[in-house]
Amino acid sequence: xxxxxxxxxxxxxxxxxNTSTLxxxxxxxxxxxxxxxxxxxxxxxxxxxxxxxxxELQEKYADLEPGEEVETEVKIAGRIIARRVFGKLAFxxxxxxxxxxxxxxxxxxxxxxxPDLSSxxxxxxxxxxxxxILGAKGTIKRTEKGExxxxxxxxxxxxxxxxxxxxxxxxxTDTEKRYRQxxxxxxxxxxxxxxxxxxxxITASIRRSLDEQDFIExxxxxxxxxxxxxDARPFVTYHNxxxxxxYLRIATELHLKRLIVGGFEKVFELGRIFRNEGVSTKHxxxxxxIEIYQAYADYSDMMELTENLIATAxxxxxxxxxxIYQEQEIDLTPPWRRVTMHEIxxxxxxxxxxxxxxxxxGKKAAEQAEIGVPQDCKTLGQLLNETFEQKVEDTxxxxxxxxxxxxxxxxxxxxxxxxxxxxxxxxxxxxxRETANSFSELTDPIDQRERLELQAAKKAxxxxxxxxxDEDFLAALEYGMPPTGGLxxxxxxxxxxxxxxxxxxxVIAFPxxxxxxxxxxxxxxxxxKKILNIEFNNGSVYYYNDVPESxxxxxxxxxxxxxxxxxxxxxxYGCDRVK
RNA sequence: GGGUCGCUAGCUCAAUGGUAGAGUACUCGGCUUUUAACCGAUUGGUUCUGGGUUCGAGUCCCAGGCGACCCA
Numbered sequence: 001x002x003x004x005x006x007x008x009x010x011x012x013x014x015x016x017x018n019t020s021t022l023x024x025x026x027x028x029x030x031x032x033x034x035x036x037x038x039x040x041x042x043x044x045x046x047x048x049x050x051x052x053x054x055x056e057l058q059e060k061y062a063d064l065e066p067g068e069e070v071e072t073e074v075k076i077a078g079r080i081i082a083r084r085v086f087g088k089l090a091f092x093x094x095x096x097x098x099x100x101x102x103x104x105x106x107x108x109x110x111x112x113x114x115p116d117l118s119s120x121x122x123x124x125x126x127x128x129x130x131x132x133i134l135g136a137k138g139t140i141k142r143t144e145k146g147e148x149x150x151x152x153x154x155x156x157x158x159x160x161x162x163x164x165x166x167x168x169x170x171x172x173t174d175t176e177k178r179y180r181q182x183x184x185x186x187x188x189x190x191x192x193x194x195x196x197x198x199x200x201x202i203t204a205s206i207r208r209s210l211d212e213q214d215f216i217e218x219x220x221x222x223x224x225x226x227x228x229x230x231d232a233r234p235f236v237t238y239h240n241x242x243x244x245x246x247y248l249r250i251a252t253e254l255h256l257k258r259l260i261v262g263g264f265e266k267v268f269e270l271g272r273i274f275r276n277e278g279v280s281t282k283h284x285x286x287x288x289x290i291e292i293y294q295a296y297a298d299y300s301d302m303m304e305l306t307e308n309l310i311a312t313a314x315x316x317x318x319x320x321x322x323x324i325y326q327e328q329e330i331d332l333t334p335p336w337r338r339v340t341m342h343e344i345x346x347x348x349x350x351x352x353x354x355x356x357x358x359x360x361x362g363k364k365a366a367e368q369a370e371i372g373v374p375q376d377c378k379t380l381g382q383l384l385n386e387t388f389e390q391k392v393e394d395t396x397x398x399x400x401x402x403x404x405x406x407x408x409x410x411x412x413x414x415x416x417x418x419x420x421x422x423x424x425x426x427x428x429x430x431x432x433r434e435t436a437n438s439f440s441e442l443t444d445p446i447d448q449r450e451r452l453e454l455q456a457a458k459k460a461x462x463x464x465x466x467x468x469x470d471e472d473f474l475a476a477l478e479y480g481m482p483p484t485g486g487l488x489x490x491x492x493x494x495x496x497x498x499x500x501x502x503x504x505x506x507v508i509a510f511p512x513x514x515x516x517x518x519x520x521x522x523x524x525x526x527x528x529k530k531i532l533n534i535e536f537n538n539g540s541v542y543y544y545n546d547v548p549e550s551x552x553x554x555x556x557x558x559x560x561x562x563x564x565x566x567x568x569x570x571x572x573y574g575c576d577r578v579k
Numbered sequence: 580g581g582g583u584c585g586c587u588a589g590c591u592c593a594a595u596g597g598u599a600g601a602g603u604a605c606u607c608g609g610c611u612u613u614u615a616a617c618c619g620a621u622u623g624g625u626u627c628u629g630g631g632u633u634c635g636a637g638u639c640c641c642a643g644g645c646g647a648c649c650c651a
Binding site: 019021028082086087163164168170174176179503560561562563566 | 589610
């Protein structure tokens with residue numbers, strides 16, 4: 001008795017080794033990897049032949065009665081997302097891309113079907129964890145409790161997982177972790193997988209529609225010498241061997257138009273666009289657009305195309321044109337409302353911009369209507385647009401085409417055929433968001449040059465979003481571009497709408513997030529050259545130039561090196577990275 | 580750029596300025612119809628970081644980091 005007790009104590013002590021921190025869990029699982037190898041198994045397999053996916057089986061055997069079995073042999077694979085283990089019986093829930101199915105693991109059956117592995121059931125019991133990838137072969141059985149199961153005869157551990165999954169019940173809700181470790185989010189939140197599956201269906205549907213109408217997709221450069229086609233700040237990069245600055249594209253417009261000049265009549269590109277701007281629920285610095293150009297068409301044709309593409313995508317993905325977005329009912333059944341910017345501004349605010357003779361007059365009226373007029377707003381056209389953005393946009397819940405924009409905010413658009421000062425442009429708004437933008441494209445090379453030079457002047461004056469003059473594009477126009485309708489659709493925003501996602505980050509698999517910045521760790525100072533040498537905790541080393549000795553002394557004596565540095569040095573002195 | 584809120588165990592969350600806790604996961608033992616399995620036991624912490632106030636700080640103050648939402 002006494003001996004038993006001391007033995008138990010020793011055992012308890014032995015078992016009391018720490019197994020709960022992340023590192024300890026990982027160490028325990030690495031041990032299991034070793035033990036599997038000792039059993040002659042490979043914890044990282046090469047292949048597993050499948051015959052079915054989980055959802056397929058669920059559907060096929062939906063009518064199987066509890067207790068009933070089918071002798072057909074199936075092979076499936078997936079991740080263990082739950083384990084319920086008894087002495088000689090176990091139930092695992094296996095998740096593959098399509099869904100989940102239960103594995104019914106009976107010791108007797110497994111041991112007899114896997115004679116080469118002496119303790120096949122115990123290995124399963126001891127060495128598998130939630131998170132492991134498992135392959136299973138067996139027959140179909142609905143258990144007496146009514147759960148459709150694969151009655152396993154053979155299994156293989158295909159991949160041993162070393163890290164624990166989030167809580168099976170509460171899952172992963174921390175938004176930051178969900179975005180930073182999207183793979184974990186995808187494992188435990190099935191609706192996230194559904195969102196990205198739906199995204200793929202939407203882009204496939206759009207490409208299919210365009211293909212059926214004989215459009216072809218042509219890829220244009222991401223790296224460009226001049227970033228044009230939109231008003232946006234570009235990312236700048238550098239080509240070492242060519243020794244030239246390059247910009248990441250902010251639009252695909254100017255190159256697709258070159259293709260129209262070259263003789264293609266229906267072209268498009270669906271691809272990534274980069275804009276060096278802020279991050280919000282509606283903006284990610286890299287996002288996806290589709291731009292479509294059709295020769296001999298105008299913006300009216302583009303309206304029909306827009307309705308057709310979006311309605312078809314919704315029908316393909318949702319099976320309906322009526323949907324709910326964030327508790328608002330949206331009806332995508334064409335035709336959609338078409339209203340000019342002048343009309344809608346008057347409708348919402350009561351301001352009739354046709355009545356204003358001068359900018360001053362308009363400004364006075366706008367300010368009375370509580371519209372904030374920014375400094376750089378200097379024309380009636382800009383004021384109209386400002387009023388529209390401030391008062392109207394949010395109210396455009398159902399799909400609405402806003403037509404006929406002021407010329408000064410549309411440098412690539414053909415003048416309106418009957419309304420002076422306006423251009424033939426529309427934007428599509430749904431749930432208050434700009435979702436598409438389209439013009440009768442400007443084809444007059446002289447007019448285009450004047451407008452781009454106006455943009456370039458703004459850029460020279462410090463407007464970081466203004467466009468430069470793309471001489472080669474102008475040369476292309478001088479060879480002659482046929483009348484052309486152009487259309488751009490924000491794919492991310494469309495996907496948000498059709499997946500009922502409140503934030504653009506929900507529809508981008510890996511949204512851009514700030515990395516936690518490096519912390520200054522140690523410091524050195526060259527008094528003669530006034531160079532401050534800082535080493536960061538990530539190993540990088542920077543030289544900060546022209547740093548006064550007094551600053552160095554304060555830094556040295558600061559309670560926290562890292563914070564003094566962030567506050568008083570980081571952005572205040574020029575620096576070179578040396579390591 | 581401004582404001583509000585948040586950051587504590589792998590995950591989800593507690594904790595009047597006074598011994599950092601629960602559930603779950605992990606580990607060990609038991610169990611052939613479970614499905615948030617169950618029963619029993621053990622374990623697990625840089626409370627985001629750096630300062631400050633205090634006899635004493637997860638909590639109060641200052642600064643910083645990251646995130647969410649709102650505004651411009």
